Amino acid sequence: MSEASLALGRTWKRPPIISNPILRWTLIIGALIYLIAAVMTIDVNWSRVYEGLERGKKFILAFSNPNFSDRWTDIHEGMLESIVMAVASTVAGIIISIPIGLGAARNIAPLPVYLICRGIIALSRALHEIIVAILLVAIFGFGPLAGFLTLSFATIGFLSKLLAEDIEDTDKSQAEAIKATGSSWLQWINFGIQPQIMPRLIGLSIYRLDINFRESAILGLVGAGGIGATLNTAFDRYEFDTAAAIIIIIIAIVMVLENTSTFIRGKLQ
Amino acid sequence: MAIKQTTDGIKIWARRNTKEQITNWIMWLVGTAIFMYCWQGISAETDWDFFWDAPEIAVDISSRAMPPKWDYITSLWVPLWDTLNIATMGTVLSLVMAIPIAFLAARNTTPDKYIIRNLALLIIVSSRSINSLIWALLLVSIIGPGVFAGLVAISLRSIGFCAKLLYEAIEEIDEKQVEAITATGASRWQVMVFGILPQIMPALAGITVFRWDINIRESTVLGLVGAGGIGLQMQGSLNVLAWPQVSLILLVILIAVLISEWVSAKVRGAII
Numbered sequence: 001m002s003e004a005s006l007a008l009g010r011t012w013k014r015p016p017i018i019s020n021p022i023l024r025w026t027l028i029i030g031a032l033i034y035l036i037a038a039v040m041t042i043d044v045n046w047s048r049v050y051e052g053l054e055r056g057k058k059f060i061l062a063f064s065n066p067n068f069s070d071r072w073t074d075i076h077e078g079m080l081e082s083i084v085m086a087v088a089s090t091v092a093g094i095i096i097s098i099p100i101g102l103g104a105a106r107n108i109a110p111l112p113v114y115l116i117c118r119g120i121i122a123l124s125r126a127l128h129e130i131i132v133a134i135l136l137v138a139i140f141g142f143g144p145l146a147g148f149l150t151l152s153f154a155t156i157g158f159l160s161k162l163l164a165e166d167i168e169d170t171d172k173s174q175a176e177a178i179k180a181t182g183s184s185w186l187q188w189i190n191f192g193i194q195p196q197i198m199p200r201l202i203g204l205s206i207y208r209l210d211i212n213f214r215e216s217a218i219l220g221l222v223g224a225g226g227i228g229a230t231l232n233t234a235f236d237r238y239e240f241d242t243a244a245a246i247i248i249i250i251i252a253i254v255m256v257l258e259n260t261s262t263f264i265r266g267k268l269q
Numbered sequence: 270m271a272i273k274q275t276t277d278g279i280k281i282w283a284r285r286n287t288k289e290q291i292t293n294w295i296m297w298l299v300g301t302a303i304f305m306y307c308w309q310g311i312s313a314e315t316d317w318d319f320f321w322d323a324p325e326i327a328v329d330i331s332s333r334a335m336p337p338k339w340d341y342i343t344s345l346w347v348p349l350w351d352t353l354n355i356a357t358m359g360t361v362l363s364l365v366m367a368i369p370i371a372f373l374a375a376r377n378t379t380p381d382k383y384i385i386r387n388l389a390l391l392i393i394v395s396s397r398s399i400n401s402l403i404w405a406l407l408l409v410s411i412i413g414p415g416v417f418a419g420l421v422a423i424s425l426r427s428i429g430f431c432a433k434l435l436y437e438a439i440e441e442i443d444e445k446q447v448e449a450i451t452a453t454g455a456s457r458w459q460v461m462v463f464g465i466l467p468q469i470m471p472a473l474a475g476i477t478v479f480r481w482d483i484n485i486r487e488s489t490v491l492g493l494v495g496a497g498g499i500g501l502q503m504q505g506s507l508n509v510l511a512w513p514q515v516s517l518i519l520l521v522i523l524i525a526v527l528i529s530e531w532v533s534a535k536v537r538g539a540i541i
Contacts, residue, residue, distance in 0.1 A: 014463070017470060038354045044417045052412035059411060081310070088307040091300075126526050130402065130490045131519065134507065139327050141319035144311045191284075218402045221494065225314065231403065232494075235410045243407070247399060254398035 059240045066248055067241035071230065075246055078220065078227035083253075085147045085226055086213040092148070093155025093212075094205050100156060101163030102189065108167065117160065124157025129215050133224040144225030151212045151219075158211070162204055163197065170196045199268040206261040213257060217250055330512060337517035345502060345521055351416050352498035352525070355491065356484035359423030360477060367428045368473075371435035378439055378465065389432070396429030401487045405496040419496030423484050430483075431476050438472035439465065474540050482533035489522045499525075 018024040068075070103109045103117035129150055136146040170193055178192035220228025227246060234243040273281050285293060372378045374389035405422035412418055442465060450464035492500025499518060506514035 014467075034357075038358055041350065042354055042358070042416050042420070045413060045415065048413040049417065056411045059407065081314070084307040084310040088304060088311055091304045091307075126523055126530075128486055128490050128522075130493060131503075131522070135330075138330060139323050141316055143314050143316065145315040145320065148311050214398060214400055218400045221402060221406070225311075228403075232406060235406050238410065247403070251395055251398045255394055258394070 055238070055240075059244070062240040062244040063248070065241060066245035067239075068245045071234070071239075071242050074230045075227070075242075075249070078230040078246075079249060079253075081144055082213060082216040082220075082226035082228075085144050085151060085216045085219070086209060089148045089151030089216075090155060090205065090209045090212050092152040093159060093208065094201075096152065097156050097159035097163060098201075101160040101167065104160055104164035105167035107170075107172075108189070108193070117164075121157050121161050121164075124153055125161065129154050130218060130222060133219050133222050137223045142223040142225075147216060147219040147224035147226055150224060151215060154215065155208055155212065159204055159208055163201060166197045166200050167193060203261070203265040203268060206257075206264055210254065210257040210261055214250075214254060334512035334516035336513065337520060338511075338513035339517065341514050341517050342521070345499065345518065348492070348497075348499040348502050349521065349525065352485070352488045352500075355416060355419040355423055355488040355496075355498050356481060356529075359420045359488070360427060360481045360484050362420065362424035363427035363431055363480070364473075364477060366424070367431035367435060370428065370432040371439060372461070374432060375436040375439035377442070377444070378461075389436075393429045393432050393436075396425060396427075397433065398429075399426065401426035402490065402494060405491045406494045409495045414495035414497070416497035419488060419491040419498055422491060422496055423488055426487070427480050427484060431480055434476045435469065435473060438469045438476075442468040471540050475537050478533045478536045478540075482529050485529040486526050489525065 016024060018027065100117045100120055103113045104121055106114055109117065132153055133146060133150040136149050140146045140149065174196060175188065175192035178188050183191065216226045216228075217231070218226075218228045220226040220230070221232050223229070227250070231243060231246050234240075234246065273283055275281065283290075370389050370392055373380070373385055374393060376382070376386070379386045379389070401422050404425050405419055408418040408422050408425075412421070446468060447460060447464040450460050455463065488498050488500075490500045490503075492498045492502065493504050495501070499522060503515060503518045503522075506512075506518060
């Protein structure tokens with residue numbers, strides 16, 4: 001702190017977060033202009049919103065009285081299909097992700113393989129699941145197969161990327177020690193690299209199972225199987241009690257999955 | 270690791286001992302059985318004729334979709350602006366709600382460790398478990414279709430994400446600084462503003478940009494359920510099977526997502 005600010009009669013002021021005043025004011029003014037422009041162009045039909053408050057209240061009240069029984073067969077089948085899709089696609093996704101993850105790690109893959117694998121990862125991460133699902137439903141027809149393929153494809157982008165980063169972070173000396181014994185390439189990967197990344201791979205896989213289940217709940221909106229179709233119908237018919245029941249089941253399953261995955265990851269580390 | 274001795278007295282190194290081998294084998298068996306069961310469920314619901322002629326269909330659709338209808342871009346600028354607004358304003362709105370929830374959920378700042386903390390955690394879990402498209406579906410049904418429903422959907426979905434990361438950051442702060450501020454006789458609010466806030470500011474900024482990036486990605490598809498943005502155009506084009514328009518929209522979405530990812534990476538790089 002300079003001497004001037006310590007002089008008597010002057011109060012301390014918190015230093016600004018962005019120290020460059022030109023940058024600070026440009027950001028503030030820019031943000032303000034954007035905010036005004038955005039608010040002006042967002043067209044809100046307030047009377048419609050006001051009317052909706054009644055329905056909103058009904059929806060919130062529906063949570064205290066969810067209706068599991070009326071559409072139980074639909075809910076049961078949809079939920080089972082969502083879980084089945086999530087599990088199957090996570091397994092398939094892991095199986096495909098491992099070679100791509102190996103290929104996307106700069107310390108073991110040659111440059112052409114590295115670039116191809118990174119390209120696949122980038123593509124998978126850039127496309128939203130629902131867009132992939134729309135295209136796959138158009139190609140493979142309605143049903144859980146399209147959803148399974150969508151989630152497997154989405155898993156690749158997530159798992160391969162994190163796996164590749166983990167492989168790049170592995171301890172070189174262990175891998176080198178295995179190589180020094182005259183191991184083949186496969187033995188080198190299996191005994192030098194694999195033990196180092198295994199705990200994280202298991203943790204990530206369980207986490208991805210959790211994500212895949214959440215995503216599988218929406219794929220039904222575009223006809224790719226799962227609980228989404230039932231949920232969509234429930235909203236369209238304003239059957240909020242059924243919708244509330246489905247949402248409660250989704251939250252419960254996600255909570256169970258999340259706690260299991262935290263528990264298993266805690267045990268592994 | 271185990272050393273096994275054969276009957277000839279030769280020692281052989283094996284990675285796992287017998288007990289580990291058996292548990293390993295059983296786990297693989299159970300895992301495979303679960304997968305096969307799931308696969309059977311999917312397979313039973315699938316029309317395999319559609320599967321086998323899928324390559325033809327894929328070629329057919331891509332031949333229809335190419336080349337993209339470039340001049341359609343003129344009617345995409347407004348939806349793009351809407352998409353940007355949904356993502357940005359949704360992020361801002363979610364932060365307004367997420368910051369108090371994070372303070373209520375963090376062990377060291379919560380006013381009540383049992384009831385209030387668990388309530389805050391429940392809000393976080395609920396918000397995180399429900400996909401933004403479901404939130405959008407719900408809000409379109411409640412407040413009608415449009416950009417506003419999408420904006421609220423995005424903000425409700427983001428609360429859980431932002432609040433979770435933020436309360437973890439609050440729990441990791443340096444207590445000494447808080448103690449120092451408290452020792453000056455500061456009130457509870459002053460402690461928050463001068464003791465805690467400066468410490469979580471970098472985390473807050475990072476989380477905001479990170480979530481904004483995700484929100485751009487998600488707001489591109491909200492239109493599918495009527496919640497505004499470029500997804501609305503996509504739904505319209507898909508409904509009339511206008512594949513050249515669809516391919517242009519997909520291209521625009523891809524570029525928008527890549528730009529937002531680049532911006533987010535740059536900003537986060539500048540903060541850290």
